Amino acid sequence: MAEEPKPTLIRERQDVCELDRARLALLNPAIIEQKKEERTFDEGAKPFLEMTMREGIETVWDRFEMQQPPCKYCSSGLSCSRCAMGPCRIIPPQRIRGVCGAEADLIVARNLLDTIATGAAAHSDHGREIVLTLYGIGKGTVTDYVIADREKFLRLAAEFGIDTGKKDDKAIASELGHAMLGEFGTVKDHLQIAARAPKATQEIWENAGITPRGIDREVVEAMHRVQMGVAADYVNTLVHGLRTSLSDGWGGSSLATEISDVLFGTPKPNESMVNLGVVRKDSVNISLHGHNPMLSEMVLKAAKDPEILALVKKVGAAGINLVGLCCTGNELLMRKGIPNAGNHFNQELVITTGALEAMVVDYQCIFPSLPRTASCYHTHVISTSPKSRIPGSYYFGFEPETAYATAKAIVKMAVENFPNRIPERVFIPVEPVKVMTGFSVEAIRGALGGSFKPLIDQIASGNIRGAVGIVGCNNPKVKHDYGHVLLSKELIKRDILCVETGCAAIASGKAGLLQPSAASQAGPGLRAVCESLGIPPVLHMGSCVDNARILHLAAELGNALNVGIHRLPLAGAAPEWYSQKAVSIGAYFVASGVYTVLGVMPKITGSPPVVSLLTEGLKGAVNASFAVEPDPLKAADLITAHIERKRAELGI
Numbered sequence: 001m002a003e004e005p006k007p008t009l010i011r012e013r014q015d016v017c018e019l020d021r022a023r024l025a026l027l028n029p030a031i032i033e034q035k036k037e038e039r040t041f042d043e044g045a046k047p048f049l050e051m052t053m054r055e056g057i058e059t060v061w062d063r064f065e066m067q068q069p070p071c072k073y074c075s076s077g078l079s080c081s082r083c084a085m086g087p088c089r090i091i092p093p094q095r096i097r098g099v100c101g102a103e104a105d106l107i108v109a110r111n112l113l114d115t116i117a118t119g120a121a122a123h124s125d126h127g128r129e130i131v132l133t134l135y136g137i138g139k140g141t142v143t144d145y146v147i148a149d150r151e152k153f154l155r156l157a158a159e160f161g162i163d164t165g166k167k168d169d170k171a172i173a174s175e176l177g178h179a180m181l182g183e184f185g186t187v188k189d190h191l192q193i194a195a196r197a198p199k200a201t202q203e204i205w206e207n208a209g210i211t212p213r214g215i216d217r218e219v220v221e222a223m224h225r226v227q228m229g230v231a232a233d234y235v236n237t238l239v240h241g242l243r244t245s246l247s248d249g250w251g252g253s254s255l256a257t258e259i260s261d262v263l264f265g266t267p268k269p270n271e272s273m274v275n276l277g278v279v280r281k282d283s284v285n286i287s288l289h290g291h292n293p294m295l296s297e298m299v300l301k302a303a304k305d306p307e308i309l310a311l312v313k314k315v316g317a318a319g320i321n322l323v324g325l326c327c328t329g330n331e332l333l334m335r336k337g338i339p340n341a342g343n344h345f346n347q348e349l350v351i352t353t354g355a356l357e358a359m360v361v362d363y364q365c366i367f368p369s370l371p372r373t374a375s376c377y378h379t380h381v382i383s384t385s386p387k388s389r390i391p392g393s394y395y396f397g398f399e400p401e402t403a404y405a406t407a408k409a410i411v412k413m414a415v416e417n418f419p420n421r422i423p424e425r426v427f428i429p430v431e432p433v434k435v436m437t438g439f440s441v442e443a444i445r446g447a448l449g450g451s452f453k454p455l456i457d458q459i460a461s462g463n464i465r466g467a468v469g470i471v472g473c474n475n476p477k478v479k480h481d482y483g484h485v486l487l488s489k490e491l492i493k494r495d496i497l498c499v500e501t502g503c504a505a506i507a508s509g510k511a512g513l514l515q516p517s518a519a520s521q522a523g524p525g526l527r528a529v530c531e532s533l534g535i536p537p538v539l540h541m542g543s544c545v546d547n548a549r550i551l552h553l554a555a556e557l558g559n560a561l562n563v564g565i566h567r568l569p570l571a572g573a574a575p576e577w578y579s580q581k582a583v584s585i586g587a588y589f590v591a592s593g594v595y596t597v598l599g600v601m602p603k604i605t606g607s608p609p610v611v612s613l614l615t616e617g618l619k620g621a622v623n624a625s626f627a628v629e630p631d632p633l634k635a636a637d638l639i640t641a642h643i644e645r646k647r648a649e650l651g652i
């Protein structure tokens, strides 16, 4: 019998809690009240936030305050530390070039290309892991996962030119996995899924020289270009940023989404609950945080293991309550209806419920300080990715070949931690909010009766004026969830359908906008459509790699009308973005022809020419551009004006 996987404790967890408490618990009640209101718009988070300030438990907002004021050169993109002749900062009139001779525009553009490449790499490497799992199924080395959506599996095989004739699923999985792995380093000079884009959009890419050639290739070229002595012209540098981002959206993220559907099921509309109130007093609570559904889906399976259930009984818990966080949470919510505890800025607060036995993470958007937060409680932080071993956590090396055994050991460790809970510290004073999620492209087509024509008709008649993809994160520069919720509410009021992913979608869920009853907050046209279909006016389309679903939906609409994506009454918005991944998403939206409004200014203001290229100049190349507007109501005005302009150009 194989030995049970054992965790490694990555460096002893320091009990830093008392130190933080002595440092932070100095606030008087009036200041706590004021800060609570300034920091979050999430009603369910407020009691927890108040408690962290009362008890001196450090959060992201405290650390943000500690970092103020920020360096103005770094904030505007004018600092460069990529080589050992520096670091350099551009401070006119004396310091107008770095040691290498690079001026402001190049330094800003190079930094931005680096940011896009980092985000594209993160999404795409996640995609690679999913595809490798499919390939492993084909090769017989991975046996814990199965093909859950065979119809989609065969559809993708056909798309990748695989003759599925007399082959069994294993043979097809091997061939499809191999073909998809080829997309990362292909010599074909194009990406297969990018062929879904309307012809006109593909022609725009060709003319602009940004057709993505291979996923790894574009990221590696970006890294080459930011090496000192390569990139010299800011325009040329940023054009490659668009190409790199397209290799993410139509490449790595698309593969992550499509093969996750194959392995775990394509989402269908379902109901669940969100906010910190999903944590249960009587159960073993395990939060699943990060991005890749491979781990979380296996934990879900292991939580039903009879041996584990016997152990649950033994420790006196009512059951195991899995709760999602961030994008792993979105994957579970969309496919399995697993409740979601919240978005990026809820990750520390869920520990402060005092009822979390384990915080299980893989990678991306995980605060490295989570073990510090957990040191105030009994919670185990369990890290699982060799790429993200977190000091202060217990580490299990998660591999698809041994997935179930590892997931079971993780769940067991969580259950065994239940008796260590301190009952007086359990604090769950909020009730969860109902949500309807699961709107994959296939589910939307299904809800419309099998074709997108009814949606196109509603847009043409003006009942729905257009659609907006609202995506991205939380950022302490914006009141938590305020940007997402206000923008969504304002747009639906104007009969603009919102399709959302990532932390934006969770924010809308917590605010009640993912319920069919929220249609009453929409304008009359959108309201009637939602009521007749029984759907919410804000559609949850998944995690951040699932922004690929938004691209695929836009492609379906463009192909149905035989126009490029840039001609459709669509827009994108990232009201509270923070991550490099979000920059890559914004860039591939724009490069695909979707006007995109950011709520947080990127670090580019040190170069007026770069600002002007991104907000105006790109229109000449890709018929779309960025805008930056922190006020959600003004952002709604910009988006509405854009959608109405597109409608007029289409003559509808």
Ligand code: BF8
Pocket (backbone or CB within 6 Å): 291, 326, 327, 343, 344, 364, 365, 471, 472, 473, 474, 501, 502, 503, 504, 543, 544, 545, 578, 579, 581, 582
């Ligand atoms: O990938 S929205 S904070 S969790 S980066 Fe992160 Fe941003 Fe959330 Fe998901 Ni996306």
